[in-house]
Amino acid sequence: MVKQEGITVKKDENFSEWYTQTIIKSEMADYTAVSGSIVYRPKSYAIWETIQREVDKKLKKLGVQNAYFPLFIPEKYLMKEANHIEGFSPEVAWVTHAGNSKLDERLAIRPTSETIMYPSYAKWIRSWKDLPLKLNQWNNVVRWEFKHAVPFLRGREFLWNEGHTVFAKREEAEKEMKDIIKLWDSFCKDYLALPSLVGQKSEKEKFAGAEYTWSTEFMMPNGKAIQGPDTHFDGQNFAKAFDISFLDENEKKQLPYQNTWAISTRMMGVMFAIHGDDKGLVLPPKIAPNKVVLIPILFTKTKDKVMKVAKDIEKNLKKYDGILDDREDYSAGWKFNEWELKGIPIRVELGPKDVENKQAVIVRRDSGEKIVVKLKDITSSIDKILEDIQTSLFEKAKKALYNSIEEVETISELKKTISKKKIGKANWCGKIACEENIKAKTSTKSLNSEFNSKGKGKCFACEAKSEYVTYFGKSY
Numbered sequence: 001m002v003k004q005e006g007i008t009v010k011k012d013e014n015f016s017e018w019y020t021q022t023i024i025k026s027e028m029a030d031y032t033a034v035s036g037s038i039v040y041r042p043k044s045y046a047i048w049e050t051i052q053r054e055v056d057k058k059l060k061k062l063g064v065q066n067a068y069f070p071l072f073i074p075e076k077y078l079m080k081e082a083n084h085i086e087g088f089s090p091e092v093a094w095v096t097h098a099g100n101s102k103l104d105e106r107l108a109i110r111p112t113s114e115t116i117m118y119p120s121y122a123k124w125i126r127s128w129k130d131l132p133l134k135l136n137q138w139n140n141v142v143r144w145e146f147k148h149a150v151p152f153l154r155g156r157e158f159l160w161n162e163g164h165t166v167f168a169k170r171e172e173a174e175k176e177m178k179d180i181i182k183l184w185d186s187f188c189k190d191y192l193a194l195p196s197l198v199g200q201k202s203e204k205e206k207f208a209g210a211e212y213t214w215s216t217e218f219m220m221p222n223g224k225a226i227q228g229p230d231t232h233f234d235g236q237n238f239a240k241a242f243d244i245s246f247l248d249e250n251e252k253k254q255l256p257y258q259n260t261w262a263i264s265t266r267m268m269g270v271m272f273a274i275h276g277d278d279k280g281l282v283l284p285p286k287i288a289p290n291k292v293v294l295i296p297i298l299f300t301k302t303k304d305k306v307m308k309v310a311k312d313i314e315k316n317l318k319k320y321d322g323i324l325d326d327r328e329d330y331s332a333g334w335k336f337n338e339w340e341l342k343g344i345p346i347r348v349e350l351g352p353k354d355v356e357n358k359q360a361v362i363v364r365r366d367s368g369e370k371i372v373v374k375l376k377d378i379t380s381s382i383d384k385i386l387e388d389i390q391t392s393l394f395e396k397a398k399k400a401l402y403n404s405i406e407e408v409e410t411i412s413e414l415k416k417t418i419s420k421k422k423i424g425k426a427n428w429c430g431k432i433a434c435e436e437n438i439k440a441k442t443s444t445k446s447l448n449s450e451f452n453s454k455g456k457g458k459c460f461a462c463e464a465k466s467e468y469v470t471y472f473g474k475s476y
């Protein structure tokens with residue numbers, strides 16, 4: 001019998017070690033010979049497929065179509081909107097050779113696809129009748145990160161979607177910004193059980209190619225914030241750089257307005273980190289590939305009787321992609337630990353006494369609570385408990401997020417808040433120079449600013465008038 005050890009550190013004593021052990025031992029991901037590039041093993045890839053499927057359905061309701069553009073970007077295309085590439089260029093990986101012969105023009109491996117997509121957009125968009133154009137692609141991107149890689153959270157290659165939409169009118173593009181940020185926020189809530197701070201990025205932290213950027217920001221258990229899915233209003237910046245124009249109803253040449261938006265495999269890491277506990281992963285039922293595991297308690301004398309009932313129950317567990325773990329060379333206790341480590345939301349235990357009493361014991365992964373149910377009620381109980389686990393996980397994460405926010409009125413208060421591994425909320429001017437000063441003094445960045453709040457009085461960090469209510473924190 002192969003003995004696999006459980007997690008050997010506590011989540012709140014050594015978060016980063018806990019995180020890596022949990023991801024690796026639960027078989028979600030593994031390292032490879034390529035530094036900063038992980039394998040998404042079947043268990044995490046199945047989650048990614050659900051994310052893709054559910055997000056894709058919602059995008060299609062917004063009229064978005066999928067397409068696929070090349071992985072390679074000619075250098076002169078990449079450099080067309082110099083503004084947006086500035087600052088990113090050290091992260092671009094290049095193909096320079098084919099075999100031993102040097103290419104005439106080197107090709108970038110896409111870090112994002114604006115510059116390979118928009119020459120096609122310029123060709124396809126002629127008239128107002130060609131708009132809106134709403135394309136999305138599910139693909140991989142490469143960014144040669146130099147910061148320490150963390151599985152799912154930061155690496156050199158990751159999977160994402162990138163939406164690139166074009167509208168005749170500014171208002172239409174801005175309306176879509178709202179639809180997309182709502183989609184991101186509700187998807188993270190409903191499926192991943194993750195609450196976020198939703199708001200606008202600062203001038204310093206927005207995408208350089210955008211007029212403005214909206215983001216979702218999540219709070220990790222180690223007190224660092226991490227950015228989730230986002231959406232950028234690029235105005236006419238790329239239309240100008242890539243010559244995208246159309247004739248309006250009056251045959252007048254106009255420049256269109258563009259948005260881009262993305263969700264990536266990073267969100268799986270955020271979800272593992274936030275919901276997991278000392279025993280390992282805790283997966284929200286709506287995203288868990290297998291929602292239930294049934295473990296018959298087998299003794300020589302009663303084995304046949306118990307297995308017969310277990311097989312009957314198994315038929316009812318199909319809709320949960322339930323697993324019947326009837327391996328005989330592992331003890332029940334060992335199996336409990338394994339499935340707990342892997343985060344299966346519900347364990348059903350069935351022993352000889354249970355069979356006699358026509359019942360089973362349901363054990364919740366999130367709380368450890370044991371619930372005895374009659375066999376005839378098993379699926380209705382499971383349905384209810386799964387729903388309850390989903391909401392409890394969200395509520396718990398929401399409490400953690402809001403408990404970690406403190407209002408701050410000075411830079412020294414922000415420092416104090418940060419030293420407690422929390423996020424500061426402040427009235428802020430929004431200026432780039434002020435943010436640089438805050439960063440130098442506290443090593444924090446602005447996360448985002450609330451949509452519906454206006455800063456009161458003076459900026460917490462300088463003498464200027466405050467404009468925004470902004471969150472500041474250490475971040476990934």
Ligand code: 87F
Pocket residue numbers: 084085088089091092111112113114143161162163207230232260261262
């Ligand atoms: C790294 C290298 C080169 C981010 C990069 O977020 C370029 C870039 O443009 C780069 N890292 N970005 C910003 C991407 C902006 C935008 N693109 C479409 C999105 C959503 C999807």
